[in-house]
Amino acid sequence: MAKIKINNMPLNVPDGITILEAAKENNFNIPTLCYYPDLDIKSDCRVCVVEVKGHKGLSTSCSTPIYDGMEIKINSPRAQNARKAIVEMMLANHDANCTACVRNMNCELQRLAESLGIHENRFDTVLQEKAIEQSNPSIVRNANRCIKCGRCVDVCKTVQGMSVLETAGRSHDAQVSPAYGKELKDVFCTYCGQCSAVCPVGAIMEKDHTHNVWDALDNGDKHVIVQVAPAIRVSLGEELNLPLGSIVTGKMVAALKMLGFDRVFDTNFTADLTIIEEGHELIGRLKERGKLPLITSCCPGWINYCEQEFPDLIDHLSSCKSPQQMFGSLAKTYYAQREGINPDDIYVVSVMPCTAKKFEAERPEMRVNGKDPDVDAVLTTRELAKMIKQMGIDFDNLREQKFDKPDEVTSGAAAIFGATGGVMEAALRSVKEILEERPLEKLDFDTVRGTDGIREAEVEISGQTHHVAVAHTLANARTLAQKVREGGTPYSFIEIMACPGGCVGGGGQPYGTTSERSRERIYSIYQVDRLTKIRKSHDNAAVMNLYSNYLGDPSGEKAHELLHTHYVNRRKK
Amino acid sequence: MMREHKLITARIGKINPESIDDYLKHDGYTMLEKALSMRRIEIHDHFEASRLRGRGGAGFPVAVKLMALAKESRTPKYVVCNADEGEPGNFKDRYLMENNPHQIIEGMLIAAYATVATEGYIYIRGEYANAMRIMQKALDDARERGFLGKNILNKRFSFDIEIRSGAGSYVCGEEFALLESIEGKAGRTRVKPPFPTSVGLFGQPTLINNVETLATFPSIIDMGGKAYAEIGTETSTGTKLISLSGNIKHKGVFEVPFGMSMRDIIEKLGGGVPGGHKIKMIQLGGACGPIIPEYMLDMVIDFERFEEFESKTGAGAIIVIDDRFDVFDILRRISAFFEHESCGKCTPCREGNLHMLKTVEKFVNYNATDKDLNALESLARVMHQTSLCGLGQTAPTAVISTLHYFRFAYLNRIEESNIEEAV
Amino acid sequence: MELKRILEKYPKRQDCLIDVLLDVQNTKSTRHLTEVELARVSEHLGLPESHVFSVVSFYSFFSMTPRGKHILQVCRDVPCYLNDTFNVHETLESMLGIKTGDTTEDGLFTLEYSSCLGCCDQAPVMRVNDTVYGNLTPDKLRAIISECRSDDDA
Structure with missing residues (x-):
């Protein structure tokens, strides 16, 4: 322990921690901007400077370790003035038309300026207008708002191992940009959206679909239905000021109904369907000695990655559509038929923790009628929260409601899709029980749970040992895919999710998502699983009814037509 | 004390820099031999006794760095020679490389032996094509004669050196930016701590010293640390290379003992200002150094005196500016330099240098106000106090010093601006 | 091809990047680098193109527009x-x-x-x-x- 003083208060703090950590531990919040838990300490915004006795200049609290006898002044006039001047410099080179920004009232720079009491800027504006990039389906980049904190570059490089975004140029011309200043659609970007989740301002954001959805809701001719992904119910609350890890399924359904959706469905239903299809695909490949390992395909970030970087592994990918797209194609066929609605009048919205899902929805393969997208609009968790706020809904006081019938029946296996390892576990619950033709003794496959980047496990099915592996983040996906490419891996089944923690840490999740927060969400997701009556996808009677009433056999002709897809080599040269 | 004290430049003019035989004839590499016959701790004692401080600008005690590296057990360890001399007004490292390359190599070898380092790099700025060619030949010759490579002088000591070229970036003279550049990256500095002696090049323990510093090592082995410390002043031992430029008769590099006054250097060694003009001011150390008025020229060259300017820099440039020049024209060029050379990583340097340039231009163009003066003053302080590396910390030095010594010029210009506006 | 010959001179190490780029640029009478060349360099050294571009755009010696001899x-x-x-x-x-x-x-x-x-x-x-x-x-x-x-x- 070291004895230090912060603002003259004597404190004992553990050795080796930084000033920022020591302050936080003692309830002093030093303002920061480039600092982000999980990412490297960059110390380049210089907002967190404090005065340390004996140091000539000011010291950044994020990077300076404490030592015994250190005396720190967080708010000395010198430190306050410096912090203010630094933020003023940022504002002088920032499109500060706040009311026109998606981050208005939810912007770290704006909050800083407010807390520092910046009402006028001593520096003249030096902003040079740059074009806004919005030519891809998922991500919008507005360089006029970028403050060069480097978080997006860091997450893209070190967490995802992609290095799509880099800092180019120098001095005042330094810009965050893909190679050659190209647009994201022209480089190797998977649209995972992690950059948009860590951006402190409105410089990188998801493509806004809220306007399209408001328009559809307002259009009396449209039958607007919505599906909600498994990971939303454990994260949405955070954007609406509820405690971390709150499970808000019922309130969320109520809010969606208040927004005016004609029907509110659960993507967990098609997650169960995915398990049935993917499970049969795996059983088929195991029995017929097909291409193994089978690799999951529900994560569109991973699919984009595989198609571009590992096109030789396309045969390993499950041909199943993702739960989002299974829902979309069934909505415009089975559901339209059942409800007697013209498919052209059905508008399908999905709420996803993900920006790549916006790209997935626009893929030409995802159109059962050959022309219109099956899913018309994709909202991120953040966008849904925004709509709820725009509508003025008092979310916390809502009475819980249930998903619409008959698809309200879903399994715990579907719920855990939102966590890394969840699809694997859901599939194992079904595949093992179907193949062994006797009830599982134990439902929880603990060995595939957890948050290690790559996890391997052995599963015994009918006396035979099967090797499986789970990876999350694209950096880990690369490592695992490389092994598969080289051949000789023992795996029969692999689950890959592009985002850290799986969908709970998705690029469309609430701002401020960290591995620590993701772990809380994962905990809640397994809570949902435990509290669900049905725990296995093939026990979901509603799904099995769908087969007998409409689809026929799992993996059958109709199922293939509606629920499966194909992939293409999209390597860019 | 009005003459040069030729210690590390003693051989210059007497040897052909491209001939290793010439260097050997003038006792070249004998100090390496002497060092290799000593116990490492003895070498460290000499460096400690010499009280030698780094000659690149920061003035860090050399013995402390050497000992820190020697104590590191992780291998490999590197010795890096910083030859990225980009500070306007400085050319002494080029002078050494072009005229006495082997002495630098010998210095690196002594450093490597003392710290048990095995690999060396010389990072030379890309503009120095000629120096690079001469250093490369010297390295090749030294390797051929067995001064580089395995079992040097038949001792259990192996060390080799590679040259890395810069590509036009001043900030790469900053030690971490330099390491990044050697690693094949943009020259954006790293967070300190850790310092290079523990986590440096390729993440390994690394000693980085300036050309002049390393070229001094053979002299310290030769004379012994104690004798070396007798040259110069109490706080600044030894000799310093001064790059003299600007409005001066004899431009060039002069080796003087610490403690010599600037007036003596300018008048006695430099021959004063040509063309019947008078000295108005000088810039000390280079673009990152203070601008001081003529009446302060009796100040002596000394680390402690330099530090009074909140400028760490003592790379040893003196730029003489005569009475024909306007202080704001000079400041504009200095600000433009830093605005161009900032790496862009940290906010105060990236944004601040642009604001500084724009504000100085207002003074140049006679449209400055009191508000500009206040903004400039606080901007300069904030950049100095909060920038991540030496570039941003010292970029405002010229402004800070002129705000102090030439304040009347700022006030006059504001008044003149008001008149212009009224007209 | 000239580019191939230059690349073969250097070990496949990231720290050779700046030297390789200087070498490539200096052999051309237009003294500039093209996207195609940078892509080849990045492939040879196993570096992301964004990294190579970051370096090229950082150092003032490099140009991506053709220049005079x-x-x-x-x-x-x-x-x-x-x-x-x-x-x-x-x-x-x-x-x-x-x-x-x-x-x-x-x-x-x-x-x-x-x-x-x-x-x-x-x-x-x-x-x-x-x-x-x-x-x-x-x-x-x-x-x-x-x-x-x-x-x-x-």
């Missing part, structure tokens, strides 16, 4: 300014009929600014490709330019 870089820092009695830049601009930053139509010359060239003892100075010329006078500039022209004829 002779690049004239005139120092604009204080020691040269103090000794620049006739305005080197403007003189060159009128001699070559171009503005700073531009290339002559015959592709022979590009006129650029440079940060200090470290030859303040010879101020004013400029660099033509790898060679530094100091103590510049208008006559000297004329001589340098005609030398470059005749080099090209030879």
